[in-house]
Amino acid sequence: MTATAGVTALTRLLQGAAEGGPVPVSDLAARAGVPRSSAYEIVAKLVAAGFLIRLPQACVGIGPEATRLAFASAGLVRLAGPARPVLGWLAEETAVAARLTTAQGVPLLVQPRGFAGPAAFRRAVGPPEVPRAWLELAPGPLPPDRADAALARAALTLETHLGENHD
Secondary structure, three states: OOHHHHHHHHHHHHHHHHHHOOEEHHHHHHHHOOOHHHHHHHHHHHHHHOOEEEEOOOEEEEOHHHHHHHHHHOOOHHHOOOHHHHHHHHHHHHOOOEEEEEOOOOEEEEEOOOOOOOOOEEEEEOOOOOOOEEEEEOOOOOOHHHHHHHHHHHHHHHHHHHOOOOO
16 A cells, blocks of 8 residues: 555545444445455554544444544644533433534534534533634423523533633
């Protein structure tokens, strides 16, 4: 495999892992158009570097280094670690899916997976007039006051990690 082909294969494998959640390496290879042997070799290196993680049933998913890069690209690297537990708490507290997006609306993290439509509730992370990010909740049977309170608490936690507090 040439260096250019290797970079192309690596890119396709990472993109494939990012699109569908846990995915078997063999499926990932087929979708990416990469020979299985090459895919297994590249995936092993990506796992070792933290860009992918091994999951049950011979699957892989996005690892902490890939997550950190995604957050860094949005200027939110300080949220890469705390965002997952905060969103997990928010989803559990409200019993609906929670999403963190960039200020431009690009999803960074969703807990649990599957929240792809419009948000029922949202709150700015950072100053409301120029947010750094958005916390969003999926539609569901949730009273607005409960949604607002949970979003406020989650936003405050994330703003603390950013070194900001604008409430």
